[in-house]
Amino acid sequence: MSHSTPDPNAAAGNVYDGLLEHHDVAGDDSQWAFGTDFEDPLAGVDTTVPDDVDAHELATYCLMLGDDALVLSQRISEWCSNAPDLEEDIALANIALDLLGQARLLLARAAAADPSVVPTLPEGSPVPAEDALAFFRDAGQFRNLRITEVPNGDFAHVVVRTLLFATVRLSLFTRLAESRDPVLAAIAAKGVKELTYHRDYAGRWFLTLAQGTDESRRRLTAALAELWPLFGEPLSTHPVEAGVAAAGVGVDPAAVADEVDVVLEQVFAVSGVDRPGAAPLAGVQGRTGRDGLHTEALSRMLAEMQVVARAHPMGKW
Amino acid sequence: MPTTDTETGMAPDPTAERALLEQFDAIVERNDRVEPRDWMPEGYRKTLIRQVAQHAHSEIIGMQPEGNWISRAPSLRRKAILLAKVQDEAGHGLYLYSATETLGPSRQELTEMLLAGKQKYSSIFNYPTLSYADVGTIGWLVDGAAICNQVPLCRTSYGPYGRAMIRVCKEESFHQRQGYELLMTMMQGTDEQRAMVQESVNRFWWPALMMFGPPDDESPNTAQSMAWGIKRNTNDDLRQRFVDMSVPQAEALGVTLPDPELRWNEERGHHDFGQPDWDEFMQVVKGNGPCNAQRLAHRRRAHEDGAWVREAALAFADKSGGLDTPALVPREGYSTSETEEVR
Numbered sequence: 035m036s037h038s039t040p041d042p043n044a045a046a047g048n049v050y051d052g053l054l055e056h057h058d059v060a061g062d063d064s065q066w067a068f069g070t071d072f073e074d075p076l077a078g079v080d081t082t083v084p085d086d087v088d089a090h091e092l093a094t095y096c097l098m099l100g101d102d103a104l105v106l107s108q109r110i111s112e113w114c115s116n117a118p119d120l121e122e123d124i125a126l127a128n129i130a131l132d133l134l135g136q137a138r139l140l141l142a143r144a145a146a147a148d149p150s151v152v153p154t155l156p157e158g159s160p161v162p163a164e165d166a167l168a169f170f171r172d173a174g175q176f177r178n179l180r181i182t183e184v185p186n187g188d189f190a191h192v193v194v195r196t197l198l199f200a201t202v203r204l205s206l207f208t209r210l211a212e213s214r215d216p217v218l219a220a221i222a223a224k225g226v227k228e229l230t231y232h233r234d235y236a237g238r239w240f241l242t243l244a245q246g247t248d249e250s251r252r253r254l255t256a257a258l259a260e261l262w263p264l265f266g267e268p269l270s271t272h273p274v275e276a277g278v279a280a281a282g283v284g285v286d287p288a289a290v291a292d293e294v295d296v297v298l299e300q301v302f303a304v305s306g307v308d309r310p311g312a313a314p315l316a317g318v319q320g321r322t323g324r325d326g327l328h329t330e331a332l333s334r335m336l337a338e339m340q341v342v343a344r345a346h347p348m349g350k351w
Numbered sequence: 352m353p354t355t356d357t358e359t360g361m362a363p364d365p366t367a368e369r370a371l372l373e374q375f376d377a378i379v380e381r382n383d384r385v386e387p388r389d390w391m392p393e394g395y396r397k398t399l400i401r402q403v404a405q406h407a408h409s410e411i412i413g414m415q416p417e418g419n420w421i422s423r424a425p426s427l428r429r430k431a432i433l434l435a436k437v438q439d440e441a442g443h444g445l446y447l448y449s450a451t452e453t454l455g456p457s458r459q460e461l462t463e464m465l466l467a468g469k470q471k472y473s474s475i476f477n478y479p480t481l482s483y484a485d486v487g488t489i490g491w492l493v494d495g496a497a498i499c500n501q502v503p504l505c506r507t508s509y510g511p512y513g514r515a516m517i518r519v520c521k522e523e524s525f526h527q528r529q530g531y532e533l534l535m536t537m538m539q540g541t542d543e544q545r546a547m548v549q550e551s552v553n554r555f556w557w558p559a560l561m562m563f564g565p566p567d568d569e570s571p572n573t574a575q576s577m578a579w580g581i582k583r584n585t586n587d588d589l590r591q592r593f594v595d596m597s598v599p600q601a602e603a604l605g606v607t608l609p610d611p612e613l614r615w616n617e618e619r620g621h622h623d624f625g626q627p628d629w630d631e632f633m634q635v636v637k638g639n640g641p642c643n644a645q646r647l648a649h650r651r652r653a654h655e656d657g658a659w660v661r662e663a664a665l666a667f668a669d670k671s672g673g674l675d676t677p678a679l680v681p682r683e684g685y686s687t688s689e690t691e692e693v694r
Contacts, residue, residue: 124445131438134434342423
């Protein structure tokens with residue numbers, strides 16, 4: 035069967051049209067998905083911190099959640115063009131993009147709540163706060179969980195890491211959507227939809243790999259054994275988290291531990307995988323990722339991530 | 352999905368075949384679409400498989416040069432834009448592999464032909480990306496050249512290819528604007544950034560011109576492809592269009608194009624311009640470009656590293672009665688082992 039072609043000239047016209055009009059000066063910003071100038075991710079949002087909330091504590095909490103998303107996004111984006119199949123390449127890029135979006139909002143929220151957390155750049159630098167935070171802090175200033183930063187392994191590794199991370203974060207964000215800070219509540223509400231997909235994606239692949247071949251099962255259990263010691267940290271309470279939870283703006287991770295346990299138990303049971311028994315990875319003098327104490331991998335990852343931005347502190351991108 | 356009898360392209364007897372050919376010619380003649388279940392000459396099918404597969408492979412290999420800068424993008428906004436763009440290329444690869452599958456070969460078979468070097472991809476991706484400005488230059492010039500090549504393909508005679516191209520072109524156009532906007536922003540930055548943009552444009556201008564293929568008098572397949580309505584314009588026509596389009600854009604940007612012969616020709620109503628180094632082009636086509644081996648090795652490694660995952664998905668699908676099949680299932684049937692040159 036044949037069909038008439040739609041008007042070919044119309045199709046040809048709209049792609050060539052107007053490249054210059056939109057670019058030679060400021061142009062028509064509505065043509066751009068991301069705007070022509072830097073857009074403040076919180077543009078138009080009232081970022082006033084509730085009166086009785088410690089602004090520095092709130093900012094630090096936002097850095098913790100933002101750094102988790104930024105660092106894991108960076109790791110997952112390393113999969114781009116390396117996944118087992120095109121569908122998986124696209125799915126992993128989606129997850130990395132979602133987390134990157136969460137990171138931008140949370141870092142911007144941190145900067146708005148307490149500008150003193152933002153590194154100082156040379157006078158007149160056009161670098162926005164979210165980028166100053168992402169690209170001009172050293173490893174010791176990052177507050178992310180260590181499970182987000184360890185280097186990638188095989189596909190089973192990214193499946194297990196995503197499952198563990200998304201399960202905790204989904205529980206946290208579900209409660210955080212009720213935060214007394216309306217900005218954090220809105221960020222969390224948006225994140226819930228994304229994290230639901232991340233957990234579902236990782237959970238399906240967990241089951242598939244567990245029940246697939248002997249080789250996939252071997253790799254899955256190896257990845258789980260490798261990552262499990264890092265899974266104590268996401269469910270333990272840092273004093274900042276306790277503080278923001280008490281103030282009604284944050285969530286204490288210990289409060290979601292039971293819920294997380296139920297979800298994981300179900301995934302393990304359906305998959306026929308035993309829950310690992312390994313003890314949590316110790317910190318150094320009691321300090322872990324939330325305190326800025328990291329694995330050796332983080333500074334190496336940041337060296338790569340920050341290299342162009344740091345070479346051009348006065349640069350416009 | 353094609354049925355077995357259309358895959359052979361053979362009609363039961365010569366009279367019937369002549370009638371089918373006349374019908375096919377009439378479809379092409381009146382600019383209608385040929386659809387997967389329609390009869391088509393074997394040469395048409397093979398030419399299309401070669402061209403659409405090459406296009407699909409180009410999208411997939413094309414993820415690498417820009418993917419090279421995702422981890423180092425200098426702002427979070429640029430990181431998001433770049434990651435989304437490279438993801439779009441994977442999506443284009445998917446549509447185009449699907450369009451090729453309507454002609455017979457499975458994605459699995461096509462991938463194997465790419466990895467074996469039996470099918471090509473666009474030579475532009477055998478050039479390295481050496482600074483962040485290259486992300487913008489690839490958007491502006493490489494995607495721009497691709498759009499010039501691809502917009503006429505929205506009207507190509509084969510339906511699934513033409514429809515895939517409409518969506519691809521819309522997204523490519525968006526990418527081109529994003530690339531140009533990155534360069535424009537950098538040009539408003541520091542002297543180092545402006546120098547970075549100029550250096551990048553100097554490196555990519557000639558390879559971008561090569562993307563239209565050799566001059567018409569050295570492009571043996573063009574005439575037949577145009578007669579079949581697969582190709583709509585000659586290489587030189589499209590190259591001219593691209594140069595005419597790019598010159599004012601370069602001026603608005605504030606960069607020079609590295610061609611001393613480039614000037615407006617009032618009489619022709621077009622720009623005159625110099626010829627790319629066609630010896631270099633042939634070297635890259637033959638596999639000796641700066642990144643040919645690296646690009647294929649990357650793809651091969653990713654494919655091999657993922658083999659156990661694809662096997663697990665198939666095994667799981669078998670066990671669970673096909674309820675959950677996250678990865679592709681190779682399809683039996685069509686096989687072609689012919690080695691074909693890029694042009």
